[in-house]
Amino acid sequence: MSKTRKRIALGAGAAALIAAAGIGIWGHRALDTSRSAVADATVQLADVRSADRAAIRRGEYVMRAADCAACHNGTKGVFAGGYRFDTNFGTVLSSNITPDRKTGIGTMTERAFFNAVRHGQGSKGLLYPAMPYTAYARLTDRDMHDLWAYMSTVAPISNAVDENAGMMFPFNIRLALAGWDMLFFDPAPYRPTAGRSAEWERGRYLVDGGGHCSVCHSPRNMLGAEKQSRYLEGARIGFWHAPDLTANAHVGLGRDTDADIVEYLKTGGNRTAIAAGPMAEVVEHSLQYLSDADLTAMAIYLKSLPASNNPRPDPIGAEPPAMKRAALRYEVNCSACHGVRGEGMGDMVPPFAGNQALQSADASSLIQVMLVGGRAASTHHKPTGAGMPSFAWKMDDRQIAETLDYVRNSWGNAARPVREADVARMRKAASAATSLPAN
C-alpha cells in the first residue's frame, strides 16, 4: 500500500521566536489544561482493566470518528506509529499510541492522555499540529473517557519512534510549538450555537471534532494554521487538493443532497464523485464505520455552510485545436471507463459530467491521478476499489494538461485551464515516469 504522505505545513518558525519572547507563556490560555482535571491522574494505561464493555465499544467508535488508526500506523502494526508527515519544516513521525510502557503510551495516565489528545501536550513535550489536537480539543469529556477505555484494550506493540528527529532546527525543539499554540490554538470545548437543531450540532461536532475535516479542507496561512475565514473552502494538501465542502454549487456540495453526502461518506462514492487518495483512506478507516444518523448529521451541517466565493469561470469552448486533440485522446484513452459522455461507470468509476471536485480551480488531485494513477476507496458497501492507471508513460505534460482541460470543460463543466508547467513540476515531484517518445 502506498501511503499518502500528508504534507502539513507546520508553522513553528516565527512562532518559536514569539515564544522565546517569553511573556509568561505557561499562563497563557492556549496552554491551559485545567479541563483535563476531570480525568484520573493515577492509573497508567498499561494497568487499566476496564470491564465497561459499552464504554469500550463507544470508545472504538470515537477512535473511528477521529480516524486515529490512519496516522498512528506504520509498518509495525496498528497504533504503533511511524507514519511520515513531510512538512515544510522537516519530517515528523506519528507516535506509538499502543499501551507499550517503553515505546508507547503505557505509562500515561488518563489525564496525561487528555492533555495530549485535546491540548497537544504529550509525554515528550508539545505535539506538532500534524496531530489534529486543534480539532480534538472539541471532543467531550465522555468521548475522551470512552476513547481511553478503548485504548486500554489495544495490544501493546514495541516500536520506538523518534517523532521529531527529522525536523529541522529550530523546529525540532518542541517548546517552539508553545508560540504556535498561543497564536493559533483554541482549546475551548465544543460550544453549541443558539437556534440550531440537535442534528446540526451533532454534525458540526463530528466535522470539527473527531472528523477534523478542516485539517485538509481548509487552507492554511504561512505559519501552517488554518484560515478561519476560508473554513472548508478547499485546500492543497501535498499532491492533492481537498475540495470545497461549502454549499458552493459549482465546486462544493451545493448540488448534493444530504443522501448524496451520506452515500459518499458511508460507501466511498455517489453519483458525482468517488473518493480516492487521502480521502479514500479516511472513508476506509473512519467514515464507513459511522452510523447513518451521524453521517446524516454531518451532511446537514455541511449543507448549512454558506457557499464559498469560488466562482464558476467561463468554460473553454470545444473549438480550439487543443480541445479537439483532447477530445480524440479522451475517446481513445478514457471513454471506456469514464463514458463517452463523461457518465462514469456506476459505483466503480467517477463521472466527469457535473463532478464538482473535478472543476476545482486547483487541479492537483487530477494531475496526480493522471501521473501516478489512483484507487477508489474500498468499503464494505462498495468493495471493488477500482483502479485508475497511470498515464505518465503515455502522455507528455502538454497532453495531460489538455486532457484535463477537456474533461473539466465538457458536458457542461467549466474550470480554469491546467498549466503544462504544473504537470511538469508534479511529474518531477512524484517521481512519475517520463513519457515515451511519440510517433
Add this chain to the structure above:
Amino acid sequence: MRRREILSLGVAVGAVPAARLLAAEMDAFPHDMALDPAFVPKPAPGGAPQVLTRDIDRRTITAVFDRFIPGDELGPSASAAGCVEFLDAQLAGPFGQGATLYRAGPKAVGEDALMQKPQFIATPRERYETGLRALEAYARRTHQGSFADLKPEQQDAILTGMEKGEIELAPEVNTRAFFELMLANAREGYFADPLYGGNKDMAGWKMIGFPGARYDYRLYADRTGEDLGLEPVSLVPKA
C-alpha cells in the same frame, strides 16, 4: 510486510489480533497504480544499428523486405516504413535472444516432424546472421552479384525457391524456415505500433484501414457497413 498484508494474513489463518480493525482492510489489491517498468513498451532506440551492423547484411534484408512489400500506390515499401529498423531493434532484444524459446539440447533427429515445426538451438539473431550471409553467398554463387543488386525477377526467383524448399542456401541453414522468419518479421514491422520502429507514420495501418490503439469502440459498434473514416491512433501519439 505492510499492515494490510499482516491483517489479511491474520484473517486467513484465524489468528486475530486483540484490537483487530474489524474488516476494514479488505483491499488486498496493490495501491501503486504506476505502470511497472517491466511492462512499459520498449521503443526502438533509433540511431546506429545494433545487430545488423554489417552494411551488406542490411542491404540484403532491405532488398528481401522490399520484395515482400514493395512501395506502390497503396503505401511505402517495407524498408521505407522502417521494417529494417524494427527488425534490428527486435533482434537486439529478447526476441533476438530467443528468450521465450526452449533452446536447450539435445535436438534429436526427427524432432521437427514430431513438433510439426522446425526447432532451433540457434537464436533468431544467430539465424539472421548465418541466413543473410548464406543468402548473399548463394546470390554471388548463382548470379555473380550481390543479392541486393539483382533484378527484382532474379530476387523473386531466389525467394520463391526458398519458400518452396527448392533451394538450400547452405547446409547449416533451414532455408525454408529462414524465409518464413523474414516474411513474418517484415509483416510485424509493417503493422506493429510505430513505437517499435516500423509502420512509420502508421503507413501499414492506413493501408488496411486499421484504426490503431484505441481502447473502446462503443461509439461505432452499431455503425456497420459504413466507412467510419477513423484516423489511426498510435500507442504514444504526437498530437
